[in-house]
Amino acid sequence: xxxxxxxxxxxxxxxxxxxxxxxxxxxxxxxxxxxxxxxxxxxxxxxxxxxxxxxxxxxxxxxxxxxxxxxxxxxxxxxxxxxxxxxxxxxxxxxxxxxxxxxxxxxxxxxxxxxxxxxxxxxxxxxxxxxxxxxxxxxxxxxxxxxxxxxxxxxxxxxxxxxxxxxxxxxxxxxxxxxxxxxxxxxxxxxxxxxxxxxxxxxxxxxxxxxxxxxxxxxxxxxxxxxxxxxxxxxxxxxxxxxxxxxxxxxxxxxxxxxxxxxxxxxxxxxxxxxxxxxxxxxxxxxxxxxxxxxxxxxxxxxxxxxxxxxxxxxxxxxxxxxxxxxxxxxxxxxxxxxxxxxxxxxxxxxxxxxxxxxxxxxxxxxxxxxxxxxxxxxxxxxxxxxxxxxxxxxxxxxxxxxxxxxxxxxxxxxxxxxx
Numbered sequence: 001x002x003x004x005x006x007x008x009x010x011x012x013x014x015x016x017x018x019x020x021x022x023x024x025x026x027x028x029x030x031x032x033x034x035x036x037x038x039x040x041x042x043x044x045x046x047x048x049x050x051x052x053x054x055x056x057x058x059x060x061x062x063x064x065x066x067x068x069x070x071x072x073x074x075x076x077x078x079x080x081x082x083x084x085x086x087x088x089x090x091x092x093x094x095x096x097x098x099x100x101x102x103x104x105x106x107x108x109x110x111x112x113x114x115x116x117x118x119x120x121x122x123x124x125x126x127x128x129x130x131x132x133x134x135x136x137x138x139x140x141x142x143x144x145x146x147x148x149x150x151x152x153x154x155x156x157x158x159x160x161x162x163x164x165x166x167x168x169x170x171x172x173x174x175x176x177x178x179x180x181x182x183x184x185x186x187x188x189x190x191x192x193x194x195x196x197x198x199x200x201x202x203x204x205x206x207x208x209x210x211x212x213x214x215x216x217x218x219x220x221x222x223x224x225x226x227x228x229x230x231x232x233x234x235x236x237x238x239x240x241x242x243x244x245x246x247x248x249x250x251x252x253x254x255x256x257x258x259x260x261x262x263x264x265x266x267x268x269x270x271x272x273x274x275x276x277x278x279x280x281x282x283x284x285x286x287x288x289x290x291x292x293x294x295x296x297x298x299x300x301x302x303x304x305x306x307x308x309x310x311x312x313x314x315x316x317x318x319x320x321x322x323x324x325x326x327x328x329x330x331x332x333x334x335x336x337x338x339x340x341x342x343x344x345x346x347x348x349x350x351x352x353x354x355x356x357x358x359x360x361x362x363x364x365x366x367x368x369x370x371x372x373x374x375x376x377x378x379x380x381x382x383x384x385x386x387x388x389x390x391x392x393x394x395x396x397x398x399x400x401x402x403x404x405x406x407x408x409x410x411x412x413x414x415x416x417x418x419x420x
């Protein structure tokens with residue numbers, strides 16, 4: 001674990017650009033920095049120098065890539081984000097928790113404050129924040145993504161290759177709950193939330209592309225994602241379809257609704273589960289400035305949404321391009337893909353979708369968060385592009401700046417939702 005204290009006022013011009021992939025070593029796995037010692041250092045937020053590899057993010061080197069499927073591009077007009085967000089900076093103190101040469105897409109809090117991640121290669125690992133000790137508790141044999149801790153202590157695991165799983169973190173037993181719906185294999189099981197009665201809601205980001213080819217779904221701009229419900233008796237129902245890369249999902253504290261993100265639509269929506277509006281979908285945040293990913297379970301009325309990167313104007317404009325142009329771009333090697341802006345970013349919402357907290361800024365050794373969870377005054381971030389977790393102390397921050405960040409985000413994103 002490395003403790004880093006630094007200052008970096010973030011502006012759009014200060015965001016560093018970095019290739020989304022890293023080099024492969026000769027023979028096995030990826031080139032990853034050696035786990036840092038338990039030292040304190042003062043560093044600047046300068047760019048990291050990394051090169052490019054040919055594997056998608058967080059993909060184990062033993063996985064055999066299939067040829068890219070063809071695109072069926074859809075056309076739509078995407079509004080550019082309106083206005084600028086309030087300038088922000090990360091809290092001064094952060095800790096990097098190494099995972100070894102493995103990459104975690106999500107992070108949740110388990111027993112006694114231990115963190116739990118699913119990593120490339122299939123392992124489910126427990127991370128002890130105070131010592132950085134790693135403990136493997138199960139192995140799915142696939143690629144675990146979103147996680148949820150159930151009331152009985154067992155884990156719900158969304159595995160990109162295996163489907164919806166349930167894992168006993170004490171015995172390591174892995175049980176398949178759903179691997180197909182209506183006779184069709186789950187293509188990209190992404191994130192889940194569970195009720196106290198054992199009902200599970202989960203997303204499939206796209207039914208047209210595997211995890212390894214996720215960019216195809218974003219470039220295609222076709223709504224091919226779904227939201228499912230699995231009842232305690234095993235019945236699976238398609239609740240919503242035609243979604244733009246649905247990702248994070250969280251049950252509201254009163255269990256009368258659930259919130260879900262659409263990464264490809266830059267939005268947060270609410271599905272009413274009970275009451276006079278049962279079955280209705282309400283857009284809470286729209287035209288967000290970044291890509292919303294996983295959501296954490298609500299705790300004390302707060303749920304964190306990991307924001308991977310700021311939006312890409314070229315990707316937005318591509319939604320109006322002729323299909324043959326996008327298909328040609330898709331067939332180019334991944335190495336030629338434009339580099340995203342790198343940032344550490346997560347927003348926190350209340351059960352009505354109002355932004356109540358935010359962290360946003362550059363960090364010298366972490367970026368592109370895909371999962372987030374808060375515990376005991378700290379925010380823990382996971383990234384499918386990083387071989388570590390990032391721990392951020394939320395307790396030492398400027399309340400004035402914090403309020404301005406939340407107010408500005410609400411003014412922009414909730415107004416856009418009202419317009420929609």
